[in-house]
Amino acid sequence: MHSSQRAGLGLRLAAIAGLLFLHLPILLIFLYAFTTEDRSYQFPPPGLTLKWFGVTWGRADVWEALALSIKVASVSTLIAMVLGTLCAAAVSRARFFGREAISLLVILPIALPGIVTGISLRSAFNLADIPYSTLTIILGHATFCVVVVYNNAVARFRRLSGSMVEASMDLGANSFQTFRYIILPNIGTALMAGGMLAFALSFDEVIVTTFTAGQQATLPIWMLEELVRPRQRPVTNVVAMVVVLATFLPILGAYYLTRSGSDTAGSGK
Protein backbone atom coordinates (compact mmCIF):
# COMPACT_ATOMS: atom_id res chain seq x y z
CA MET A 1 0.00 0.00 0.00
CA HIS A 2 1.43 3.36 -1.05
CA SER A 3 0.86 6.49 0.92
CA SER A 4 0.59 8.27 -2.45
CA GLN A 5 -2.85 8.83 -4.00
CA ARG A 6 -2.26 6.67 -7.11
CA ALA A 7 -3.16 3.03 -7.07
CA GLY A 8 -0.71 0.44 -8.33
CA LEU A 9 -1.24 -0.93 -11.84
CA GLY A 10 -2.04 -4.43 -10.62
CA LEU A 11 -4.71 -3.17 -8.24
CA ARG A 12 -6.28 -0.95 -10.90
CA LEU A 13 -6.38 -3.81 -13.41
CA ALA A 14 -7.90 -6.19 -10.86
CA ALA A 15 -10.55 -3.63 -9.88
CA ILE A 16 -11.46 -2.89 -13.50
CA ALA A 17 -11.51 -6.58 -14.40
CA GLY A 18 -13.83 -7.17 -11.44
CA LEU A 19 -16.24 -4.48 -12.56
CA LEU A 20 -16.21 -5.82 -16.13
CA PHE A 21 -16.92 -9.31 -14.78
CA LEU A 22 -19.98 -7.85 -13.05
CA HIS A 23 -21.30 -5.99 -16.09
CA LEU A 24 -20.42 -7.81 -19.32
CA PRO A 25 -22.82 -10.72 -18.73
CA ILE A 26 -25.73 -8.29 -18.36
CA LEU A 27 -24.70 -6.43 -21.53
CA LEU A 28 -24.65 -9.73 -23.37
CA ILE A 29 -28.38 -10.08 -22.66
CA PHE A 30 -28.95 -6.87 -24.62
CA LEU A 31 -27.16 -8.29 -27.64
CA TYR A 32 -29.08 -11.56 -27.53
CA ALA A 33 -32.42 -9.71 -27.54
CA PHE A 34 -31.70 -8.80 -31.18
CA THR A 35 -30.37 -12.12 -32.46
CA THR A 36 -32.01 -13.88 -35.40
CA GLU A 37 -31.02 -17.29 -34.05
CA ASP A 38 -33.92 -18.99 -32.28
CA ARG A 39 -32.74 -22.58 -31.76
CA SER A 40 -29.52 -22.19 -29.80
CA TYR A 41 -27.45 -19.66 -27.88
CA GLN A 42 -25.02 -19.23 -30.77
CA PHE A 43 -22.33 -16.56 -30.47
CA PRO A 44 -21.71 -14.37 -32.41
CA PRO A 45 -25.36 -13.96 -33.47
CA PRO A 46 -25.79 -14.81 -37.18
CA GLY A 47 -27.88 -11.67 -37.69
CA LEU A 48 -29.72 -8.90 -35.88
CA THR A 49 -33.47 -8.22 -35.95
CA LEU A 50 -36.17 -6.28 -34.13
CA LYS A 51 -38.74 -8.96 -34.88
CA TRP A 52 -38.78 -10.53 -31.41
CA PHE A 53 -39.88 -7.33 -29.72
CA GLY A 54 -43.11 -7.49 -31.73
CA VAL A 55 -43.56 -11.18 -31.01
CA THR A 56 -43.07 -10.59 -27.28
CA TRP A 57 -45.51 -7.68 -27.33
CA GLY A 58 -48.19 -10.02 -28.68
CA ARG A 59 -47.69 -12.73 -26.05
CA ALA A 60 -50.60 -12.80 -23.58
CA ASP A 61 -48.76 -15.05 -21.06
CA VAL A 62 -45.96 -12.48 -20.70
CA TRP A 63 -48.47 -9.68 -20.04
CA GLU A 64 -50.35 -11.77 -17.47
CA ALA A 65 -47.15 -12.62 -15.62
CA LEU A 66 -46.07 -8.99 -15.69
CA ALA A 67 -49.45 -7.81 -14.35
CA LEU A 68 -49.35 -10.32 -11.50
CA SER A 69 -45.78 -9.33 -10.63
CA ILE A 70 -46.67 -5.65 -10.48
CA LYS A 71 -49.76 -6.34 -8.38
CA VAL A 72 -47.87 -8.53 -5.91
CA ALA A 73 -44.94 -6.11 -5.67
CA SER A 74 -47.20 -3.09 -5.12
CA VAL A 75 -49.27 -4.66 -2.34
CA SER A 76 -46.25 -6.24 -0.65
CA THR A 77 -44.40 -2.93 -0.79
CA LEU A 78 -47.31 -1.10 0.84
CA ILE A 79 -47.55 -3.66 3.65
CA ALA A 80 -43.79 -3.65 4.11
CA MET A 81 -43.69 0.15 4.25
CA VAL A 82 -46.30 0.27 7.02
CA LEU A 83 -44.80 -2.57 9.07
CA GLY A 84 -41.19 -1.50 8.48
CA THR A 85 -41.84 2.11 9.49
CA LEU A 86 -43.73 1.12 12.65
CA CYS A 87 -40.96 -1.24 13.64
CA ALA A 88 -38.24 1.33 12.93
CA ALA A 89 -40.11 4.01 14.90
CA ALA A 90 -40.46 1.71 17.89
CA VAL A 91 -36.86 0.50 17.84
CA SER A 92 -35.35 3.95 17.39
CA ARG A 93 -37.47 5.85 19.93
CA ALA A 94 -36.97 3.66 22.95
CA ARG A 95 -34.68 1.16 24.54
CA PHE A 96 -36.74 -1.72 25.79
CA PHE A 97 -36.48 -5.36 26.64
CA GLY A 98 -36.28 -7.50 23.52
CA ARG A 99 -35.18 -4.67 21.22
CA GLU A 100 -32.31 -6.70 19.80
CA ALA A 101 -34.65 -9.63 19.27
CA ILE A 102 -36.92 -7.45 17.14
CA SER A 103 -34.08 -6.37 14.86
CA LEU A 104 -33.17 -10.03 14.48
CA LEU A 105 -36.79 -10.99 13.78
CA VAL A 106 -37.00 -8.43 10.97
CA ILE A 107 -33.72 -9.52 9.38
CA LEU A 108 -34.34 -13.26 9.73
CA PRO A 109 -36.53 -13.71 6.60
CA ILE A 110 -33.65 -12.68 4.34
CA ALA A 111 -30.80 -13.87 6.55
CA LEU A 112 -32.04 -17.44 6.32
CA PRO A 113 -31.79 -19.06 2.90
CA GLY A 114 -34.82 -18.36 0.71
CA ILE A 115 -35.62 -22.03 0.51
CA VAL A 116 -36.12 -22.15 4.30
CA THR A 117 -38.54 -19.21 4.20
CA GLY A 118 -40.26 -20.78 1.22
CA ILE A 119 -40.79 -24.25 2.59
CA SER A 120 -41.73 -22.89 6.04
CA LEU A 121 -44.53 -20.83 4.54
CA ARG A 122 -45.61 -23.70 2.35
CA SER A 123 -45.84 -26.17 5.20
CA ALA A 124 -47.71 -23.57 7.28
CA PHE A 125 -50.21 -23.01 4.45
CA ASN A 126 -50.59 -26.76 4.14
CA LEU A 127 -51.22 -27.25 7.85
CA ALA A 128 -53.71 -24.37 7.92
CA ASP A 129 -55.42 -25.52 4.69
CA ILE A 130 -54.89 -22.17 2.98
CA PRO A 131 -55.15 -22.57 -0.82
CA TYR A 132 -52.36 -21.04 -2.90
CA SER A 133 -53.37 -17.76 -4.46
CA THR A 134 -52.17 -14.22 -5.09
CA LEU A 135 -52.69 -13.66 -1.37
CA THR A 136 -50.23 -16.37 -0.34
CA ILE A 137 -47.61 -14.92 -2.70
CA ILE A 138 -48.12 -11.49 -1.11
CA LEU A 139 -47.89 -12.93 2.42
CA GLY A 140 -44.46 -14.32 1.59
CA HIS A 141 -43.17 -11.26 -0.24
CA ALA A 142 -44.29 -8.72 2.37
CA THR A 143 -42.50 -10.77 5.04
CA PHE A 144 -39.06 -10.44 3.46
CA CYS A 145 -39.65 -6.90 2.14
CA VAL A 146 -40.13 -5.45 5.65
CA VAL A 147 -36.40 -5.55 6.26
CA VAL A 148 -35.36 -3.17 3.44
CA VAL A 149 -37.89 -0.54 4.48
CA TYR A 150 -36.91 -1.06 8.11
CA ASN A 151 -33.18 -0.64 7.37
CA ASN A 152 -33.71 2.60 5.49
CA ALA A 153 -36.16 4.02 8.01
CA VAL A 154 -34.08 3.09 11.07
CA ALA A 155 -31.02 4.84 9.62
CA ARG A 156 -33.04 8.01 9.02
CA PHE A 157 -34.80 7.95 12.41
CA ARG A 158 -31.37 7.81 14.00
CA ARG A 159 -30.51 11.13 12.35
CA LEU A 160 -33.86 12.74 13.16
CA SER A 161 -33.21 14.63 16.35
CA GLY A 162 -35.59 14.09 19.24
CA SER A 163 -35.59 17.80 20.05
CA MET A 164 -37.46 18.56 16.81
CA VAL A 165 -40.29 16.32 17.93
CA GLU A 166 -40.28 17.92 21.38
CA ALA A 167 -40.28 21.40 19.87
CA SER A 168 -43.29 20.50 17.78
CA MET A 169 -45.14 19.22 20.85
CA ASP A 170 -44.16 22.31 22.84
CA LEU A 171 -45.65 24.49 20.12
CA GLY A 172 -48.97 22.74 20.63
CA ALA A 173 -49.03 20.08 17.94
CA ASN A 174 -50.43 16.71 19.00
CA SER A 175 -48.75 13.39 18.17
CA PHE A 176 -50.59 13.01 14.88
CA GLN A 177 -49.80 16.54 13.75
CA THR A 178 -46.18 16.04 14.75
CA PHE A 179 -46.09 12.84 12.73
CA ARG A 180 -47.73 14.50 9.73
CA TYR A 181 -45.70 17.73 9.68
CA ILE A 182 -42.38 16.88 11.32
CA ILE A 183 -41.60 13.18 11.19
CA LEU A 184 -43.07 12.25 7.82
CA PRO A 185 -41.31 15.01 5.79
CA ASN A 186 -38.05 14.03 7.45
CA ILE A 187 -38.24 10.31 6.82
CA GLY A 188 -40.10 10.65 3.51
CA THR A 189 -37.21 10.12 1.12
CA ALA A 190 -35.87 7.22 3.18
CA LEU A 191 -39.29 5.59 3.02
CA MET A 192 -39.49 6.18 -0.73
CA ALA A 193 -36.06 4.63 -1.19
CA GLY A 194 -36.99 1.69 1.03
CA GLY A 195 -40.22 1.29 -0.88
CA MET A 196 -38.46 1.25 -4.24
CA LEU A 197 -35.99 -1.34 -3.05
CA ALA A 198 -38.81 -3.44 -1.57
CA PHE A 199 -40.61 -3.24 -4.91
CA ALA A 200 -37.48 -4.33 -6.77
CA LEU A 201 -36.92 -7.17 -4.30
CA SER A 202 -40.46 -8.46 -4.63
CA PHE A 203 -40.59 -7.98 -8.41
CA ASP A 204 -37.53 -10.19 -8.78
CA GLU A 205 -38.16 -12.85 -6.12
CA VAL A 206 -38.38 -16.42 -7.33
CA ILE A 207 -37.27 -18.89 -4.65
CA VAL A 208 -39.94 -18.14 -2.05
CA THR A 209 -42.51 -17.62 -4.79
CA THR A 210 -42.09 -21.12 -6.23
CA PHE A 211 -43.29 -22.45 -2.86
CA THR A 212 -46.22 -20.10 -2.37
CA ALA A 213 -47.60 -19.55 -5.87
CA GLY A 214 -49.61 -22.61 -6.83
CA GLN A 215 -50.59 -22.41 -10.50
CA GLN A 216 -50.05 -18.68 -11.01
CA ALA A 217 -46.93 -17.33 -12.65
CA THR A 218 -45.21 -14.10 -11.70
CA LEU A 219 -42.68 -12.82 -14.23
CA PRO A 220 -39.72 -14.56 -12.51
CA ILE A 221 -41.69 -17.82 -12.38
CA TRP A 222 -42.43 -17.43 -16.08
CA MET A 223 -38.72 -16.92 -16.74
CA LEU A 224 -37.79 -19.91 -14.61
CA GLU A 225 -40.11 -22.12 -16.65
CA GLU A 226 -38.51 -20.82 -19.84
CA LEU A 227 -35.07 -21.52 -18.42
CA VAL A 228 -35.89 -25.08 -17.43
CA ARG A 229 -37.90 -25.91 -20.56
CA PRO A 230 -37.17 -23.32 -23.29
CA ARG A 231 -40.12 -22.83 -25.61
CA GLN A 232 -39.22 -19.69 -27.53
CA ARG A 233 -35.73 -18.52 -26.63
CA PRO A 234 -35.83 -15.11 -28.37
CA VAL A 235 -38.93 -14.10 -26.38
CA THR A 236 -37.06 -14.96 -23.17
CA ASN A 237 -34.13 -12.84 -24.38
CA VAL A 238 -36.39 -9.82 -24.92
CA VAL A 239 -38.16 -10.26 -21.58
CA ALA A 240 -34.77 -10.57 -19.84
CA MET A 241 -33.61 -7.31 -21.37
CA VAL A 242 -36.78 -5.46 -20.42
CA VAL A 243 -36.55 -6.78 -16.84
CA VAL A 244 -32.96 -5.50 -16.54
CA LEU A 245 -33.98 -2.04 -17.74
CA ALA A 246 -37.04 -2.02 -15.48
CA THR A 247 -35.06 -2.88 -12.32
CA PHE A 248 -32.39 -0.25 -13.02
CA LEU A 249 -34.89 2.59 -12.58
CA PRO A 250 -35.94 2.00 -8.94
CA ILE A 251 -32.32 1.29 -7.95
CA LEU A 252 -31.03 4.52 -9.46
CA GLY A 253 -34.03 6.33 -7.94
CA ALA A 254 -33.32 4.94 -4.47
CA TYR A 255 -29.67 5.90 -4.85
CA TYR A 256 -30.45 9.53 -5.75
CA LEU A 257 -32.95 9.86 -2.90
CA THR A 258 -30.46 8.80 -0.24
CA ARG A 259 -27.03 9.63 -1.68
CA SER A 260 -26.52 12.69 0.54
CA GLY A 261 -26.57 10.61 3.71
CA SER A 262 -23.99 8.23 5.02
CA ASP A 263 -26.63 5.51 4.87
CA THR A 264 -27.12 5.01 1.17
CA ALA A 265 -30.00 2.76 0.26
CA GLY A 266 -29.56 -0.68 -1.12
CA SER A 267 -26.29 -1.70 0.40
CA GLY A 268 -28.02 -4.44 2.32
CA LYS A 269 -30.18 -6.41 -0.07
Add this chain to the structure above:
Amino acid sequence: MSSADTNHQSLTGRISDVLWRKPRLLLALLLLPPLLWLGVIYIGSLIALLVQSFFSIDEFSGLIRYELTLKTYGELFRPANYDIIIRTVLMASTVTIASAIVAFPIAYYAARYARGRMKALFYIGVMLPLWSSYLVKVYAWKLILAKEGIITWMVDSVGLGFLLDILLRIPIIGGNSLSVSYIGTFLVFLYVWLPFMILPVQAALERVPGNLLEASSDLGASNRQTFRHVIVPLALPGIVAGSIFTFSLTLGDYIIPQIVGSSRLFIGQAVYAHQGTAGNIPLAAAFAVVPIVIMAGYLWMAKKQGAFDAL
Protein backbone atom coordinates in the same frame (compact mmCIF):
# COMPACT_ATOMS: atom_id res chain seq x y z
CA MET B 1 -53.89 28.74 23.83
CA SER B 2 -57.23 28.32 22.10
CA SER B 3 -55.77 25.86 19.62
CA ALA B 4 -54.42 23.83 22.51
CA ASP B 5 -57.90 23.84 24.05
CA THR B 6 -59.56 22.54 20.89
CA ASN B 7 -56.87 19.93 20.74
CA HIS B 8 -57.88 18.71 24.13
CA GLN B 9 -61.50 18.46 23.09
CA SER B 10 -61.05 16.67 19.76
CA LEU B 11 -60.77 12.90 19.79
CA THR B 12 -57.38 12.81 18.07
CA GLY B 13 -56.13 15.35 20.57
CA ARG B 14 -57.24 13.22 23.48
CA ILE B 15 -55.70 10.06 22.00
CA SER B 16 -52.53 12.02 21.42
CA ASP B 17 -52.43 13.11 25.06
CA VAL B 18 -52.88 9.57 26.30
CA LEU B 19 -50.06 8.38 24.06
CA TRP B 20 -47.82 11.18 25.25
CA ARG B 21 -48.46 10.36 28.87
CA LYS B 22 -48.02 6.63 28.36
CA PRO B 23 -45.05 6.08 26.05
CA ARG B 24 -45.16 2.35 26.73
CA LEU B 25 -48.63 2.20 25.24
CA LEU B 26 -47.45 4.02 22.12
CA LEU B 27 -44.54 1.64 21.87
CA ALA B 28 -46.84 -1.35 22.16
CA LEU B 29 -49.15 0.06 19.49
CA LEU B 30 -46.21 0.67 17.15
CA LEU B 31 -44.84 -2.79 17.65
CA LEU B 32 -48.07 -4.73 17.55
CA PRO B 33 -48.68 -4.90 13.77
CA PRO B 34 -45.11 -5.86 12.74
CA LEU B 35 -44.80 -8.32 15.60
CA LEU B 36 -48.12 -9.91 14.77
CA TRP B 37 -47.15 -10.23 11.13
CA LEU B 38 -43.60 -11.51 11.59
CA GLY B 39 -44.34 -13.42 14.77
CA VAL B 40 -47.43 -15.23 13.53
CA ILE B 41 -46.76 -15.66 9.83
CA TYR B 42 -43.01 -16.06 9.83
CA ILE B 43 -42.05 -17.56 13.18
CA GLY B 44 -45.23 -19.63 13.06
CA SER B 45 -44.15 -21.03 9.70
CA LEU B 46 -40.63 -21.76 10.93
CA ILE B 47 -42.07 -23.67 13.87
CA ALA B 48 -44.40 -25.54 11.53
CA LEU B 49 -41.34 -26.53 9.51
CA LEU B 50 -39.39 -27.58 12.55
CA VAL B 51 -42.24 -29.72 13.85
CA GLN B 52 -42.66 -31.45 10.49
CA SER B 53 -39.00 -32.43 10.49
CA PHE B 54 -39.67 -34.57 13.58
CA PHE B 55 -42.42 -36.51 11.84
CA SER B 56 -41.59 -39.41 9.58
CA ILE B 57 -42.99 -41.02 6.49
CA ASP B 58 -44.47 -44.48 6.48
CA GLU B 59 -42.44 -46.49 4.00
CA PHE B 60 -45.35 -48.67 2.91
CA SER B 61 -48.22 -46.24 2.61
CA GLY B 62 -46.14 -43.13 1.84
CA LEU B 63 -48.24 -41.17 4.34
CA ILE B 64 -46.87 -38.90 7.02
CA ARG B 65 -46.90 -40.44 10.50
CA TYR B 66 -47.61 -37.72 13.02
CA GLU B 67 -45.44 -39.02 15.86
CA LEU B 68 -42.32 -37.27 17.06
CA THR B 69 -39.22 -39.19 16.04
CA LEU B 70 -35.60 -38.60 15.05
CA LYS B 71 -35.84 -41.15 12.27
CA THR B 72 -36.03 -38.53 9.53
CA TYR B 73 -32.89 -36.82 10.79
CA GLY B 74 -31.22 -40.25 10.77
CA GLU B 75 -31.97 -40.49 7.07
CA LEU B 76 -29.83 -37.41 6.44
CA PHE B 77 -26.81 -39.56 7.28
CA ARG B 78 -27.51 -42.12 4.59
CA PRO B 79 -24.68 -41.88 2.01
CA ALA B 80 -26.87 -40.45 -0.77
CA ASN B 81 -28.20 -37.65 1.44
CA TYR B 82 -24.95 -37.07 3.28
CA ASP B 83 -23.18 -36.56 -0.06
CA ILE B 84 -25.65 -33.82 -0.93
CA ILE B 85 -24.86 -31.96 2.29
CA ILE B 86 -21.08 -32.30 1.86
CA ARG B 87 -21.27 -31.23 -1.79
CA THR B 88 -23.30 -28.13 -0.92
CA VAL B 89 -21.03 -27.10 1.96
CA LEU B 90 -17.94 -27.58 -0.23
CA MET B 91 -19.44 -25.48 -2.99
CA ALA B 92 -20.49 -22.77 -0.54
CA SER B 93 -16.98 -22.65 0.94
CA THR B 94 -15.28 -22.50 -2.46
CA VAL B 95 -17.63 -19.77 -3.66
CA THR B 96 -17.06 -17.79 -0.45
CA ILE B 97 -13.26 -17.96 -0.68
CA ALA B 98 -13.23 -17.10 -4.39
CA SER B 99 -15.59 -14.17 -3.95
CA ALA B 100 -13.44 -12.77 -1.14
CA ILE B 101 -10.43 -12.89 -3.47
CA VAL B 102 -12.23 -11.30 -6.43
CA ALA B 103 -14.05 -8.74 -4.28
CA PHE B 104 -11.02 -7.46 -2.39
CA PRO B 105 -9.32 -5.41 -5.15
CA ILE B 106 -12.62 -3.83 -6.19
CA ALA B 107 -13.51 -2.94 -2.60
CA TYR B 108 -9.98 -1.76 -1.89
CA TYR B 109 -9.79 0.49 -4.91
CA ALA B 110 -13.26 1.92 -4.27
CA ALA B 111 -12.51 2.54 -0.59
CA ARG B 112 -9.02 4.03 -0.82
CA TYR B 113 -8.51 5.56 -4.26
CA ALA B 114 -11.84 6.34 -5.87
CA ARG B 115 -13.03 9.90 -5.19
CA GLY B 116 -16.00 11.97 -6.29
CA ARG B 117 -17.44 10.77 -9.58
CA MET B 118 -15.27 7.66 -9.63
CA LYS B 119 -16.60 6.70 -6.22
CA ALA B 120 -20.21 7.08 -7.36
CA LEU B 121 -19.38 5.05 -10.45
CA PHE B 122 -17.98 2.21 -8.35
CA TYR B 123 -20.95 2.34 -6.02
CA ILE B 124 -23.51 2.20 -8.83
CA GLY B 125 -21.28 -0.31 -10.60
CA VAL B 126 -21.69 -2.73 -7.71
CA MET B 127 -25.27 -1.81 -6.88
CA LEU B 128 -26.77 -2.36 -10.32
CA PRO B 129 -25.57 -5.96 -10.69
CA LEU B 130 -26.56 -6.61 -7.07
CA TRP B 131 -30.12 -5.58 -7.73
CA SER B 132 -30.55 -6.78 -11.31
CA SER B 133 -32.87 -9.68 -11.67
CA TYR B 134 -31.40 -12.87 -10.26
CA LEU B 135 -32.93 -15.02 -12.98
CA VAL B 136 -31.71 -12.73 -15.73
CA LYS B 137 -28.20 -13.04 -14.34
CA VAL B 138 -28.45 -16.82 -14.28
CA TYR B 139 -29.87 -16.72 -17.78
CA ALA B 140 -26.97 -14.57 -18.99
CA TRP B 141 -24.60 -17.27 -17.79
CA LYS B 142 -26.57 -19.95 -19.55
CA LEU B 143 -25.90 -17.98 -22.73
CA ILE B 144 -22.23 -17.50 -21.86
CA LEU B 145 -21.47 -21.08 -20.85
CA ALA B 146 -23.43 -22.80 -23.62
CA LYS B 147 -21.39 -25.04 -25.91
CA GLU B 148 -22.11 -22.70 -28.84
CA GLY B 149 -21.75 -19.62 -26.62
CA ILE B 150 -19.28 -16.77 -26.24
CA ILE B 151 -16.63 -18.55 -24.14
CA THR B 152 -16.18 -21.36 -26.63
CA TRP B 153 -16.09 -18.81 -29.44
CA MET B 154 -13.47 -16.70 -27.67
CA VAL B 155 -11.06 -19.52 -26.78
CA ASP B 156 -11.47 -20.98 -30.26
CA SER B 157 -10.73 -17.69 -32.00
CA VAL B 158 -7.46 -17.29 -30.11
CA GLY B 159 -6.62 -20.93 -30.71
CA LEU B 160 -6.85 -22.06 -27.10
CA GLY B 161 -9.79 -24.41 -27.53
CA PHE B 162 -7.67 -27.34 -26.37
CA LEU B 163 -7.23 -25.69 -22.94
CA LEU B 164 -10.99 -25.61 -22.44
CA ASP B 165 -11.15 -29.27 -23.47
CA ILE B 166 -8.48 -30.19 -20.92
CA LEU B 167 -10.35 -28.24 -18.25
CA LEU B 168 -13.59 -30.03 -19.04
CA ARG B 169 -11.87 -33.43 -19.02
CA ILE B 170 -10.92 -33.04 -15.34
CA PRO B 171 -12.93 -35.66 -13.48
CA ILE B 172 -15.77 -34.56 -11.15
CA ILE B 173 -15.60 -30.81 -11.83
CA GLY B 174 -15.55 -31.19 -15.64
CA GLY B 175 -18.32 -32.30 -17.97
CA ASN B 176 -19.60 -32.25 -21.53
CA SER B 177 -19.69 -28.47 -21.62
CA LEU B 178 -19.23 -25.70 -19.09
CA SER B 179 -22.97 -25.39 -18.64
CA VAL B 180 -23.29 -28.92 -17.28
CA SER B 181 -20.20 -28.93 -15.08
CA TYR B 182 -19.43 -27.90 -11.49
CA ILE B 183 -17.08 -25.27 -12.91
CA GLY B 184 -20.10 -23.65 -14.52
CA THR B 185 -22.17 -23.84 -11.33
CA PHE B 186 -19.28 -22.33 -9.40
CA LEU B 187 -18.88 -19.43 -11.86
CA VAL B 188 -22.56 -18.56 -11.71
CA PHE B 189 -22.61 -18.66 -7.90
CA LEU B 190 -19.50 -16.50 -7.80
CA TYR B 191 -21.01 -14.00 -10.21
CA VAL B 192 -24.41 -13.76 -8.55
CA TRP B 193 -23.17 -13.37 -4.95
CA LEU B 194 -20.02 -11.29 -5.59
CA PRO B 195 -21.65 -7.88 -4.87
CA PHE B 196 -22.75 -9.19 -1.45
CA MET B 197 -19.06 -9.61 -0.61
CA ILE B 198 -17.81 -6.34 -2.13
CA LEU B 199 -20.06 -4.00 -0.13
CA PRO B 200 -19.20 -5.08 3.44
CA VAL B 201 -15.49 -5.41 2.60
CA GLN B 202 -15.54 -1.90 1.16
CA ALA B 203 -17.35 -0.62 4.27
CA ALA B 204 -14.71 -2.20 6.50
CA LEU B 205 -11.83 -0.81 4.43
CA GLU B 206 -13.28 2.68 4.47
CA ARG B 207 -13.04 2.66 8.23
CA VAL B 208 -9.28 1.95 8.17
CA PRO B 209 -7.67 5.29 9.09
CA GLY B 210 -5.04 6.47 6.61
CA ASN B 211 -2.58 7.42 9.35
CA LEU B 212 -2.46 3.81 10.49
CA LEU B 213 -0.97 2.89 7.11
CA GLU B 214 1.48 5.79 7.30
CA ALA B 215 2.50 4.73 10.78
CA SER B 216 3.11 1.24 9.49
CA SER B 217 5.41 2.40 6.71
CA ASP B 218 7.12 4.91 9.05
CA LEU B 219 7.94 2.00 11.28
CA GLY B 220 9.69 0.38 8.35
CA ALA B 221 7.08 -2.05 7.07
CA SER B 222 7.13 -2.79 3.35
CA ASN B 223 3.90 -2.45 1.37
CA ARG B 224 3.47 -6.18 1.52
CA GLN B 225 3.92 -6.23 5.30
CA THR B 226 1.47 -3.38 5.79
CA PHE B 227 -1.04 -5.22 3.67
CA ARG B 228 -0.52 -8.49 5.49
CA HIS B 229 -0.39 -7.17 9.08
CA VAL B 230 -2.53 -4.02 9.02
CA ILE B 231 -5.01 -3.97 6.14
CA VAL B 232 -6.10 -7.60 6.02
CA PRO B 233 -6.75 -7.94 9.78
CA LEU B 234 -8.79 -4.73 9.75
CA ALA B 235 -10.75 -5.85 6.68
CA LEU B 236 -11.44 -9.25 8.18
CA PRO B 237 -14.76 -8.36 9.89
CA GLY B 238 -15.99 -7.12 6.50
CA ILE B 239 -14.92 -10.32 4.79
CA VAL B 240 -16.66 -12.38 7.46
CA ALA B 241 -19.80 -10.26 7.07
CA GLY B 242 -19.73 -10.76 3.30
CA SER B 243 -19.12 -14.46 3.72
CA ILE B 244 -22.32 -14.75 5.75
CA PHE B 245 -24.21 -13.76 2.62
CA THR B 246 -22.23 -15.76 0.08
CA PHE B 247 -22.26 -18.85 2.28
CA SER B 248 -25.91 -18.68 3.29
CA LEU B 249 -27.13 -17.83 -0.21
CA THR B 250 -25.18 -20.68 -1.77
CA LEU B 251 -26.39 -23.14 0.86
CA GLY B 252 -30.03 -22.36 0.18
CA ASP B 253 -30.05 -21.91 -3.58
CA TYR B 254 -31.73 -24.53 -5.70
CA ILE B 255 -32.18 -22.70 -8.98
CA ILE B 256 -28.59 -22.16 -10.11
CA PRO B 257 -27.50 -25.82 -9.83
CA GLN B 258 -30.72 -26.82 -11.55
CA ILE B 259 -30.09 -24.59 -14.56
CA VAL B 260 -26.30 -24.66 -14.80
CA GLY B 261 -24.63 -27.80 -13.54
CA SER B 262 -24.53 -31.56 -13.42
CA SER B 263 -27.54 -33.57 -12.35
CA ARG B 264 -26.14 -34.19 -8.87
CA LEU B 265 -28.27 -32.50 -6.23
CA PHE B 266 -27.59 -29.66 -3.78
CA ILE B 267 -29.44 -29.18 -0.48
CA GLY B 268 -31.92 -26.74 -1.98
CA GLN B 269 -32.78 -29.10 -4.81
CA ALA B 270 -33.20 -31.97 -2.34
CA VAL B 271 -35.66 -29.88 -0.30
CA TYR B 272 -37.58 -28.97 -3.41
CA ALA B 273 -37.67 -32.51 -4.76
CA HIS B 274 -38.73 -34.11 -1.47
CA GLN B 275 -41.54 -31.67 -0.76
CA GLY B 276 -42.78 -31.71 -4.35
CA THR B 277 -43.04 -34.88 -6.40
CA ALA B 278 -41.82 -37.22 -3.67
CA GLY B 279 -44.26 -35.77 -1.12
CA ASN B 280 -41.82 -36.53 1.70
CA ILE B 281 -42.34 -33.30 3.63
CA PRO B 282 -40.60 -34.52 6.82
CA LEU B 283 -37.36 -35.26 4.94
CA ALA B 284 -37.62 -31.96 3.05
CA ALA B 285 -38.05 -30.17 6.38
CA ALA B 286 -35.08 -32.01 7.90
CA PHE B 287 -32.97 -31.01 4.88
CA ALA B 288 -34.07 -27.40 5.30
CA VAL B 289 -32.99 -27.47 8.95
CA VAL B 290 -29.41 -28.29 7.85
CA PRO B 291 -28.65 -24.81 6.44
CA ILE B 292 -30.32 -23.24 9.49
CA VAL B 293 -28.03 -25.17 11.84
CA ILE B 294 -24.93 -24.48 9.74
CA MET B 295 -25.79 -20.78 9.51
CA ALA B 296 -26.49 -20.56 13.24
CA GLY B 297 -23.02 -21.95 13.95
CA TYR B 298 -21.51 -19.68 11.35
CA LEU B 299 -23.25 -16.57 12.71
CA TRP B 300 -22.14 -17.43 16.21
CA MET B 301 -18.54 -17.59 15.02
CA ALA B 302 -18.96 -14.41 12.99
CA LYS B 303 -20.33 -12.58 16.02
CA LYS B 304 -17.22 -13.47 17.95
CA GLN B 305 -15.17 -11.95 15.10
CA GLY B 306 -17.13 -8.70 15.38
CA ALA B 307 -18.53 -9.07 11.87
CA PHE B 308 -21.88 -7.47 12.67
CA ASP B 309 -20.34 -4.04 13.13
CA ALA B 310 -19.30 -4.17 9.47
CA LEU B 311 -22.76 -4.91 8.09
